[in-house]
Amino acid sequence: MQRIKTDVCVIGAGSGGLSVAAGAVQMGAKVVLLEGHKMGGDCLNYGCVPSKALIAAGKQAQAMKTGEKYGVTPVMPQVSYAAAKDHVHDVIATIEPHDSVERFEGLGVHVIQDYGRFISKTEVQAGDTVIEARRFVIATGSSPLVPPIPGIEDVAYHTNETIFDLREKPEHLLIVGGGPIGMEMAQAHIRLGSKVTVIEGLKAMGKDDPELAAIVLDKLRAEGVEIAEDAMAAQITQADGRITVETKDGRRFTGSHLLMAVGRKVNLDKLDLDKAGIAHDRAVTVDAALRTTNKRVYAIGDAAGGLQFTHVAGYHAGVIIRSMLFGLPSKAATHHIPWATYTDPELAQVGPTEAEARRKFGPKLEVVRFEFSGNDRAIAEGRTTGLVKVMVHKGRPVGASMVGPQAGELIQVWALAIANKLKMSAVAAMVAPYPTLGEVNKRAAGAYFTPRLFENPTVKRVVGFVQRWIP
Numbered sequence: 001m002q003r004i005k006t007d008v009c010v011i012g013a014g015s016g017g018l019s020v021a022a023g024a025v026q027m028g029a030k031v032v033l034l035e036g037h038k039m040g041g042d043c044l045n046y047g048c049v050p051s052k053a054l055i056a057a058g059k060q061a062q063a064m065k066t067g068e069k070y071g072v073t074p075v076m077p078q079v080s081y082a083a084a085k086d087h088v089h090d091v092i093a094t095i096e097p098h099d100s101v102e103r104f105e106g107l108g109v110h111v112i113q114d115y116g117r118f119i120s121k122t123e124v125q126a127g128d129t130v131i132e133a134r135r136f137v138i139a140t141g142s143s144p145l146v147p148p149i150p151g152i153e154d155v156a157y158h159t160n161e162t163i164f165d166l167r168e169k170p171e172h173l174l175i176v177g178g179g180p181i182g183m184e185m186a187q188a189h190i191r192l193g194s195k196v197t198v199i200e201g202l203k204a205m206g207k208d209d210p211e212l213a214a215i216v217l218d219k220l221r222a223e224g225v226e227i228a229e230d231a232m233a234a235q236i237t238q239a240d241g242r243i244t245v246e247t248k249d250g251r252r253f254t255g256s257h258l259l260m261a262v263g264r265k266v267n268l269d270k271l272d273l274d275k276a277g278i279a280h281d282r283a284v285t286v287d288a289a290l291r292t293t294n295k296r297v298y299a300i301g302d303a304a305g306g307l308q309f310t311h312v313a314g315y316h317a318g319v320i321i322r323s324m325l326f327g328l329p330s331k332a333a334t335h336h337i338p339w340a341t342y343t344d345p346e347l348a349q350v351g352p353t354e355a356e357a358r359r360k361f362g363p364k365l366e367v368v369r370f371e372f373s374g375n376d377r378a379i380a381e382g383r384t385t386g387l388v389k390v391m392v393h394k395g396r397p398v399g400a401s402m403v404g405p406q407a408g409e410l411i412q413v414w415a416l417a418i419a420n421k422l423k424m425s426a427v428a429a430m431v432a433p434y435p436t437l438g439e440v441n442k443r444a445a446g447a448y449f450t451p452r453l454f455e456n457p458t459v460k461r462v463v464g465f466v467q468r469w470i471p
Contacts, residue, residue, distance in 0.1 A: 001128055001129070001130060002128060002130070003129070003130045003131075003132065004032060004110070004129060004130070004131045004132070005131075005132050005133070006030045006031065006032045006110070006131060006132070006133045006134075007024070007029040007030040007031065007134050007135065008020070008021075008024050008029050008030070008031045008133060008134070008135050008136075008137065009031075009032045009034065009116070009124055009131045009133035009136045009137070010024075010031065010032070010033045010034065010136075010137045010139055011034050011116040011124065011136065011137065011138050011139060011140060011271070012034070012035060012138065012139035012140040012141060012267075012303070013034075013035035013039045013040065013041060013099070013104075013111075013139075014040065014041020014043060014044075014139060014140075014141045014301065014310075014313065015040075015041060015043050015301065015311075015313045015314055016137075016139040016141075016300040016314060016316055016317050017033065017035075017041070017137065017139030017300075017301075017313075017317075018033075018039075018040070018099055018104070019313070019314050019317035019318070020137050020139065020300070020320065020321060021033045021104060021107075021109050022104065022107060022109070023317060023318070024321060024324070024325060025107050025108045025109050026107060026108075027321070027325055028325075029324075029325055031108070031109045031110065032109070032111075032131050033104060033109050033110070033111045033112070034112050034114060034116035034124070034126045034131075035111070035112075035114075036113065036114050036115030036116075036126075036270075037115075039096075039099045039100055039101060039104075040095070040099035041141050042141050042142070042143070042160075042161075043310040044092060044095055044096065046160050046164065047160060047310070048310050049092055049095060050088045050089075050092060050164040051160070051164075051181070051184055051185070051188075051342070052342060053088040053091040053092075054085075054087075054088050054164070054185075054188045054192075055184060055187070055188045055342055057084040057087055057088075057188070057192065058084075058187065058188040058189070058190075058191030059191070059344065060077075061077040061079055061191045061192055061193070062191045062223075062344070064076075064077040065077065069382055070382065079169070079192050079193045081167070081168065081169030081192060081193070082167045082168075084192060085164065085165075085166070088164050089164075101113065112127065112129055112131075114126040114127035114129075115270045116131070116271070117270055117271055117272040118136075118271060118272045118273060118275045118278070119272070119275060120275060121275075121276050121294055121296065122296060124136060133296075134296065135296055135297070135298065135324045136276075136296060136297040136298070137297075137298045137299070137300060137320065137324075138271065138278075138284055138292070138297065138298065138299040138300070138303045138304075139299075139300050139301055139303060139313065140266070140267040140268065140270075140271065140302075140303050141266075141267055141302045141303065141313075142265055142266045142267055142302035142303075142308060143161070143264065143265055143267055144159035144160055144260065144261075144263075144264060144265075145262055145263040145264055145265040146159065146262075147262060149176075149233050149234070149235070149236050150234070150235050150236070151236040151237050151238075152236050152260075154237075154238065155236050155238045155243055155258060156238065156243075156258075157236075157258040157260050158257065158259045158260070159259070159260050159261070160181060160261070163185065163259055166257075169192065169193060169194055170189065170194045170256050170257035171194065171195065171255075171256040171257075172194065172195040172196070172197070172254075172255035172256045172257070173185075173186075173189050173194050173196050173197070173255060173256070173257050173259060174197050174199065174254075174255040174257065174258045174259070175196065175199065175258075175259045175261055176199050176233050176245060176258070176259070176260050176261065176262055177199075177200065177260065177261035177262040177263070178198050178199075178203070178204030178205060178229070179205065179206075179261065179262075179263070180205075180341040181261040182198055182200070182204075182259070182261035183198065183204065183205060183216070183217075183341060183343050184341065184342055185259060185261065186198050186220060186225045186227075187223065187225065187343050187344060190220075190223050190224050191223070195224070195255070196224070196225045197225075197226040197227075197228065197253050197255060198225060198226065198227045198228065199228050199233060199245055199247065199253055200227070200228065200229050200230075200231060201230070201231060201232035201233065201262075202229070202230065203229055203230075204217055204227050204229055205217065205341070208341070208349060208353070208401075209349070209354060209355070209389070209401040210355075211354075211387070211389075212389070212401050212402070212403040213347065213403075215345065215385060215387065216343050216345060216347050216403060219343070219344065219385065220343065228247070228251065228253065231247040231249070231251055231253075232247055232249075233245050233246075233247055233248075234246055234247055234248045236258070241256070242254050242255070242256065243255055243256070243257070243258045264302065265282070266282060266283045266284070266302055266303055266305070267302075267303070268280060268283070268284065268303070276294050276297060277293060277294045278292045278293055278294050278297055279292065279293040282305065283299075283302070283303060283304060283306075284299035284303050284304055284305070286298070286299050286304045286305070288331040289319070289320075289323055289329070289330060289331050290304055290316055290319060290320050290323075290332055291323075298323075298324070300313055300316035300317060300320060301313030301316055304316065304332075306334065307334060307337055307339070309339050311337075311338075311339075312337055315332070315337070316332055319331070319332045335398075335418065336350065336351070336415060336418045336419035337350065337415075338350035338411045338412065338414075338415040340407060340408030340411065344405075345383075345385055345386055345403050345404045345405055345407065346402075346403070346404065346405065346406060346407035346408050347402070347403045348401075348403075348407040348408050348410070348411035349399075349400070349402070349411070350399060350400050350411055350414050350415045350418060351391065351397075351398050351400065351418055352391060352398065352399040353391075353399065354367055354389055354391060354399075354401065356399070357391040357393075361391075361393045361398070364393060364394070365391060365392070365393055365398075366391075366392045366393070366448065367389055367390070367391055367392070368389070368390050368392060368444055368445075368447040368448045369387065369388065369389050369390075369444070369447065370387070370388045370440055370443045370444040371384075371386070371387055371388075372384050372385065372386030372387065372388075372404045372437075372440060373385075373386075375435075375439055375440050375443070376434070376435040376439075377436050377437050377439070378404070378405065378437060378440075380435065381405070383404070383405040385403075386402070386403050386404020386405060386407070386440075387402070387403055387404065388400070388401075388402050388410075388440050388441065388444045389401045389402070389444075390414065390444050390445070390448070392424060392448055395423050395424055395425070396417075396418075396421060396422070396424065397414055397417050397422075397424060397427070398418065399414075400414035400418075402414075404437075404440070405437060406437055410437060410438060410440060410441060413427060413438070413441045414427075414441065424445050424448045424449070425445075427442060427444075427445035428442065428445035428448070430442055430445075
């Protein structure tokens, strides 16, 4: 048995783990990185990257069908589903070197390609190596959750870990789960020529602002996606190459392929956390500084519970590096974390939704709105379906909801403002190039000041005084 002593041992080479390893080793710490599966984790191999690549393929197919209003004769695209998947894997292959063993070893990280498990409060074993470290970081991410629906064990189904390896275009894709993953894959597949039915036990996109979610759902339905809500799956069967999902209220949906997209579960099974005195339930129990009940051990990203986004894991990495390497107080927050669903139109959020903000701030909350239909660039491109809503309390934005083209890019202005406690005046003072979609943010900020400037009798009196008496 080989033994290693190090400053930091990172368990998991997904987004968060890689960020910790790269940051710590380049600042002078000795780092051991453990990964028993694929470098880059879920995001690179099964999640963010392949899904956006497939969405891009669907967008190209859709553009060929919708050019008439621009003077371009629409045609029905000849889609090679296998070639679209080649594009997906080409994208992964292009990014892979950045997350590779070779790159991290080149930085000075000791990479062990095996799963790690705790054997004491100060030791982790990976294969035939025992690592003793001053600090450990649990960055094991999450995996698709497949609930125990009767019959599921006898059915050939896909999750996000297998759908991107499918080479044969589904004739009719059934998707159980109407959250971000389900809706993104539904639109990508309908555009690539599959028939698609989404089966959601509650409300599709139920965690988002309902007004904005409705705009996305209307667009998907217009493109041909069947969306069944309040449809809790009760039984799944397969016969003669067809899969049937029966819901509790008796509805039946039959298709050729099944994608399970109902949520995620944290990867804790292989860690033996109890041997290290680390409390856990569905995720690792952490404090505001992301420390576990074993003060030598931190947990970040999905492993720490809370928001399950790649960029949150990267943010967590920065929080704990400050604490681990410099001994400085550092706490994680969530109020400034944005997220996006990459449907067309995109849906993005930072901070509380309107309903959540009204519950928190009460009558002192103001909500300002601006429609994409009032943006000249959106009009020029024929992409005017969209809306910005900004929740404002005492002159500062506390949340923003957005649906429209490039909402995932545009939400970043509000994420910046909220993270830095900027006032609405800071966004209103921004000069945006014309014509850009980014002007919607400035116009939304302007909408906050409109009643204060143009509908204020005091302002009118001051202006009148200046015009009469100031030469």
